Amino acid sequence: MSRFRPSLTVSILAFLGLLLVLTWLLFSMLAFKTAANDLYAQKGEHARTLLNVFVNLLPDTIPTYPEGFISPDSQSSQYIQKISEESAFSRLTLLDRNGKVIFSSGGEGNDPYLPFQAVPTTGEGTFVRTDGSGIIYLTNVIRGGETVGKAGLLLSLAPEKARLNRSRQLLIAYFTLDFILLLGLGSFVLSRIVVNPINRLLTATERITGGQYIQRLSVSGSAELARLAHAFNEMASALRSKDQQVTEQMSALEKANSDLHKAREETIRTEKMASIGVLAAGMAHEIGTPLASIMGYADLSASEQPDNPAIQDYARRITEDCVRIDRIVRGLLDYSRPRTLSGENADVRAVVISTLDLLAQQGVFKQMNIRMDIDESVMSVKCDQHQLQQVVINLLLNSRDASPVDGTIIISARHEGEYIRLDVSDSGTGIAEEMMKYIFDPFFTTKAPGKGTGLGLAISARIVEGFGGRITASSKVGEGSCFSVWLLQAQAERSEHEQ
Numbered sequence: 426m427s428r429f430r431p432s433l434t435v436s437i438l439a440f441l442g443l444l445l446v447l448t449w450l451l452f453s454m455l456a457f458k459t460a461a462n463d464l465y466a467q468k469g470e471h472a473r474t475l476l477n478v479f480v481n482l483l484p485d486t487i488p489t490y491p492e493g494f495i496s497p498d499s500q501s502s503q504y505i506q507k508i509s510e511e512s513a514f515s516r517l518t519l520l521d522r523n524g525k526v527i528f529s530s531g532g533e534g535n536d537p538y539l540p541f542q543a544v545p546t547t548g549e550g551t552f553v554r555t556d557g558s559g560i561i562y563l564t565n566v567i568r569g570g571e572t573v574g575k576a577g578l579l580l581s582l583a584p585e586k587a588r589l590n591r592s593r594q595l596l597i598a599y600f601t602l603d604f605i606l607l608l609g610l611g612s613f614v615l616s617r618i619v620v621n622p623i624n625r626l627l628t629a630t631e632r633i634t635g636g637q638y639i640q641r642l643s644v645s646g647s648a649e650l651a652r653l654a655h656a657f658n659e660m661a662s663a664l665r666s667k668d669q670q671v672t673e674q675m676s677a678l679e680k681a682n683s684d685l686h687k688a689r690e691e692t693i694r695t696e697k698m699a700s701i702g703v704l705a706a707g708m709a710h711e712i713g714t715p716l717a718s719i720m721g722y723a724d725l726s727a728s729e730q731p732d733n734p735a736i737q738d739y740a741r742r743i744t745e746d747c748v749r750i751d752r753i754v755r756g757l758l759d760y761s762r763p764r765t766l767s768g769e770n771a772d773v774r775a776v777v778i779s780t781l782d783l784l785a786q787q788g789v790f791k792q793m794n795i796r797m798d799i800d801e802s803v804m805s806v807k808c809d810q811h812q813l814q815q816v817v818i819n820l821l822l823n824s825r826d827a828s829p830v831d832g833t834i835i836i837s838a839r840h841e842g843e844y845i846r847l848d849v850s851d852s853g854t855g856i857a858e859e860m861m862k863y864i865f866d867p868f869f870t871t872k873a874p875g876k877g878t879g880l881g882l883a884i885s886a887r888i889v890e891g892f893g894g895r896i897t898a899s900s901k902v903g904e905g906s907c908f909s910v911w912l913l914q915a916q917a918e919r920s921e922h923e924q
Contacts, residue, residue: 437615438608445607449600456596457589464585465560468513469551472562475508476578479517480566487566487573490525505530515559515579516540519566522573531579540577558582626657633661636668708754720747749811770915771810773838773845774799780817781836789822792830798837806845806912808892813912816888816896819881820849820908826872827853827906844894845914850907856900864898 431439482501488494495502505517509530516531516539529537536542540561544552552561559581566574639661720743727740777797784790806813817836824834828851838847856864856871863869867883889896893913900906 438611441611442604442608445604453593453596457593460592461589464589465553465582468560468580468582468585469562472560472578472580473551476517476562476564476576479504480564480576483519483566485568487521487568488527489521489523490527493527495519495528502528513581513584515581517576517578520575524575527574540579622654626653629657629661633664639665712750712754716747716750720744723747769809770805771808771813772805773803773847776810776813777817777836777838780814780821784818784821789825790834793825793828794831794833796833796835798835800839802840803838803845805915807915808912812888816885816910817849819885823881824849824851824853824906827851829853841911843914844911847910847912848907850905852905855902855904855906856898857902861898861900865896
């Protein structure tokens with residue numbers, strides 16, 4: 426399970442947001458503390474002024490409890506009635522020299538001694554109540570250089586607290602708006618100068634990982650990002666150069682391996698050619714003498730019974746087959762030696778017809794369906810007709826051996842550019858895909874032991890290559906095979922066909 430990691434923008438903005446919140450908390454604490462102290466100082470100064478005016482309006486003789494009180498009709502009493510209309514006014518109390526109340530004004534239910542509670546009894550000056558609800562100013566009443574009483578004024582701090590609360594709410598609103606604006610602007614600026622260049626760098630890096638080395642970056646922003654982009658471009662160029670070197674080396678290795686493989690195959694083929702040459706030489710030596718005897722006896726039989734058509738036909742056929750055997754043996758000898766292009770021409774249609782007739786008379790295609798599909802326009806090719814007949818015989822016999830009793834063999838020919846394409850296809854068992862690359866090798870056969878030597882296709886391929894053509898094969902197991910022979914058209918007929 427991969428660990429969750431926030432994006433760079435989120436991380437930076439979260440840090441900036443935390444920094445802003447901490448800064449605001451510190452600033453608000455200092456600001457509100459300073460504002461509260463200033464408001465309390467102003468309130469204390471106001472209380473001092475009010476109380477001093479009251480003390481100055483008192484009569485020269487301050488009565489004592491219980492003999493006398495400050496008259497409600499006095500100037501000081503009238504003054505207090507006026508200032509008591511202020512919302513912040515809570516209580517003003519005057520004590521005599523014995524600490525007894527001789528005058529008090531304020532809200533109903535308030536303790537007359539409220540201005541003197543929770544403050545030093547001998548204190549003088551400005552004090553804030555412990556619960557923070559009001560501010561007290563105390564002063565001594567002096568007459569003739571002697572303290573004859575004490576006055577205390579309590580003013581409520583509710584208006585100041587309400588003012589501070591409004592300021593706090595307004596500051597919070599301003600901070601929230603400023604916080605949102607700063608985060609939005611910060612996100613935009615970070616995206617433009619940091620995040621977007623890094624994302625482009627990351628995308629280009631991922632492409633390089635995928636093998637696309639043609640990557641170039643040009644980023645705006647700080648010098649560090651510009652240096653990083655330059656280093657990335659240098660790295661991409663170096664990787665591309667190394668990749669090209671590796672590709673060239675791989676191509677060279679593949680070519681060397683291919684050349685080595687071809688040289689190995691050529692060596693094996695040369696060795697096989699030499700073996701075939703030795704075998705063919707021995708066969709020519711061993712077969713030549715009895716073959717000459719057979720031909721001699723055939724000629725002798727024909728000369729002894731010149732009026733017997735059957736004997737004459739048999740002798741002719743024996744002679745022709747002996748000649749073909751001799752030609753095949755000599756062709757086997759030629760297989761082991763380089764072959765040059767023959768200057769002869771052969772009529773494809775005539776060769777195919779004569780070959781089918783020859784094999785049919787020998788009973789090769791009993792209970793099989795043979796079809797010929799050769800265009801009328803197909804005429805001569807550049808090859809020896811006897812060797813072409815040998816190729817056709819080999820292909821037809823292979824198709825016969827691979828087909829069932831009632832199978833079908835189709836031999837066709839048509840123009841393919843400058844070539845004549847001759848196809849021999851069957852409905853036989855087909856050839857496995859893994860064996861297809863060996864079918865033209867000498868001594869390779871798919872037939873049962875004793876049923877074939879594996880030389881037919883090898884000799885056919887050698888003959889066709891000697892004519893400047895090629896032979897290919899396609900097959901599918903269970904559906905049959907098709908062998909195709911490409912032979913160059915005769916020069917004159919190719920010119921007529923192109924016209």
